[in-house]
Amino acid sequence: MTYNTGMGEQTQEQKPDPESFGQRVTEKLFIRMWRIVKNHKLKSILVVLTIWIGLEILTLPFGDVRSLKAKNPGETAFMQEHRERAVAAGRRFRVSQQWVPLSRVPKHVINAVIVAEDGSFWIHNGFDWDEFKESVEQNLKERRAARGASTITQQLVKNLYLSSSKNPMRKLREWILTWWMEEQLGKRRILELYLNVIEWGNGIYGVQAAAQRYFGKNVDDLTREEAARLAATIPNPRRYRADAETHYLVRKSGLILERMAARGL
Secondary structure, three states, X not given: OEEEOOOOOEEEOOOOOHHHHHHHHHHHHHHHHHHHHHHOHHHHHHHHHHHHHHHHHHOOOHHHHHHOOOOOOOOOHHHHHHHHHHHHOOOXXXXXXXXXXXXXXXXXXXXXXXXXXXXXXXXXXXXXXXXXXXXXXXXXXXXXXXXXXXXXXXXXHHHHHOOOOOOHHHXXXXXXXXXXXXXXXXXXXXXXXXXXXXXXXXXXXXXXXXHHHHHOOOHHHOOHHHHHHHHHXXXXXXXXXXXXXXXXXXXXXXXXXXXXXXXXX
8 A cells, every 4th residue: 555745756654563563562461471471470480380290290191091991001211211221322222011900910910019019008098108108207317318218109100101201290190190100000900010011121011021031930830939020120120130149139039038938927
């Protein structure tokens, strides 16, 4: 569109630039928000934290947890993490995993794992608060993370959906999913999932793959001593091998067998 300047020249009418207009609006909003934050710091921090936590909760895989009633999981978060580390280091990553139903796992294998990792598994609701309290007291006393307190359900949640990091938000996600998993799945299903997905060495996942790798047999044929050895390596499966004759493994597996006997298992 043009108009006559009265001097015989035609000049194009100037239109507002949408990009500069949007930039000015954004700047005004930013200034206004900054003033609100500056004048109400504590309230603003609480609002941001509330929104952040709310978004974290909304993105949790509630539906996927519920679906585990009828289907087995695919690649877990821990498997993905291990794969990415291997690729970054230029190493090949192979997964050895063979799914077995809980009915095929001998009772002494189940008992060894429970005694070693979560003695109150059958009676708690996903959290062992007594163990948690003792863990906090010991860690404060030694001023380091000397003792953990994660239940089997918490460990399963971390393996399936989270990571090995220890930031507070990851812990919050873990607690919420642990509660949800206990609500949706029975104890036997949780245990079945756990025994089939946890790591038992580099690329070795699940008790069947571990039994074959370390003892050359199926899980059905594991002895009490072999079951105790497998359970003893769960906290650090890349450092300890179930078939190694190390001081740690002999002592830890012996302790597990003693606890099993003391409980009449």
